[in-house]
Amino acid sequence: MEITWYGLSCFRLTEKGMATVVTDPYDHRQSGFGPLKLKADIITVSHDTPNHNYLEGVQGQPYVVTSPGEYEVGGVFITGVQIDGHQAESDTPNTLFVYDFNPITVAHLGDLTRVPTQAEVEALGTINIALLPIGNVPALNAARAAEVISLIEPNIVIPMYYGTPDSNSNIPLDSLSKFLKEMGISDIETLSSFKITSATFAEETKVVVLDYQTS
Secondary structure, eight states, rough: OOEEESSSTTTTEEEESSSOEEOOOHHHHHHHHHOOOOOOSSSSSSSTTTTOGGGGGEEEEEEEEOOSEEEEEETTEEEEEHHHHOTTTTTOOEEEEEOOOOOOOOOOOOOOOOOHHHHHHHHHOSSSSEEEEEOSSOOOEEEEHHHHHHOOSSEEEESSSOTTTTTOOTTTOOBBBHHHHHHTOOOEEEEEEEOOOOGGGOOOOOEEEEEEOOO
8 A cells, every 4th residue: 555645644545445634624725735635535534723623624515524433435444533632722523544455454543632531542452554643733743652652552653743844933842853762763764655465574673754746
């Protein structure tokens, strides 16, 4: 499968023969990034705020998932689990989504603001790839993000929702470097997208950093 990042919490997940998923499309007028020009079969929205719910940024007639539950669309099984609210802007619930592309599972953790309980982690099931917020406002900071990784134990971690040269300065997000320092990583190569098969997974958790793309 292939995972492409477009800034903030917006990703495109693709696998041959299965539905294409776009996560948390943002309103470019507020995000600082350029307009999204994506197509998708499925959109998931972790919570109802402009940097995560801009459905107009995605073309086609996608199936939209905005709440906890179990869904199956185009061969992709989706499980939504509500963990906590988006405390900085409202009491809007935050939903974590797990996408089962069989055999690879990807978890999008939305704007997770606290370390989940063991019971909440177990509700997510086995996670191969975790899309993890690290920017601290309002999401996890670097230390808490590292703690979440130790609980979930994914094979791959892809950081998201952190400060970049194009992100809006009105959103004071932490930089990637704080997270890498917390993880003990001094230097890392960035990728334009991440392509993976189940056969390439290693036992030890690996951090993969993506360059955000313009669509």
